[in-house]
Amino acid sequence: MVQSASETAGGAGEAGQEATVPVPAAAGSGPISHTIFRLARLHRMLAGQLLRRIGLHPGQELVMMHLWELGARRQAELVRLMDSDAATMTRTVRRLEQAGFVRRRPDPTDKRASLIEPTAASHALRREVERVWSRLEDISTAGLSDDERTEALLTLERLEQNLVQAAVSSPDTTAEQ
Template sequence: MSACPDPDLAGGAAVPACARGGPVSHAIFRVARLHRMYVGQLLRRVGLHPGQELVMMQLWERGPQRQADLVRLLDSDAATMTRTIQRLEHAGFVRRCPCANDKRASYIEPTAASLALRREVENIWTELEDKTLGDLSAAERTETLRVLERIEGNLTRATTQDG
């Protein structure tokens, strides 16, 4: 006689009754929370918090950016970006430079200290990917990415239509 899975459990976690109508959404929430917790542990080793590495990635790839451009690129809000930039500036990873054609704006640029950090962040993201995907086969990894991209598209359309 085989054991039937408990419908109140998903992946070993209790699913609240209110979430039973959305087991995939509940699973995405749990995975996203764990993913953020784990990347936080990894980033602490180099003095960063989750989200700060995304700002640094944009600066490393694109060069100095206006804060408003970083808000747009990372789909953030101005207040959150201000706090993030202040913390990165305090840590010595970015500096503000005045914008020549707009006195109200400044450019955010990576410092030499952050350039030394780049390789470590790349290694952290590789480790995060390895731990996240674990023993999934190459085909499963490809399919996971494909499904997540479709889910992202669905949610993007929903927020555009509903928002």
């Protein structure tokens, strides 16, 4: 059975708004966590649909945003900036390189390392990425007033801060507190 947002949140949502996936009973003690999961899944899916039209996969546009803003970077720095892992970043950079959006060049200060830099082709892509992000924002916040958008952003940032703090304080977040 698919429960509405108001049923899973104990009546806190608007009646008639249906969840997109069934809410298992075990998730009843974590309605916000389950909603975050669903929201993130849908957001990534829609981002993927929009990005595919311009030849990118989700996450690649974020790497490009950093490169456009900061210029050439070592892959290890991209890993840190994206809070990623080395294997994922290697695949991402390889795909961006194959698509012609980045190139590698030797790091002049460390011959063992290379720098990843955006190509001219990627600079032409920047405006399209900005349009995709604007469209994604519009879709995600449709029907919200400016005040509601501000409040949503503040709430999401607070949730992020809580999770970052928990991850930093306890690397094993599954341990009993």
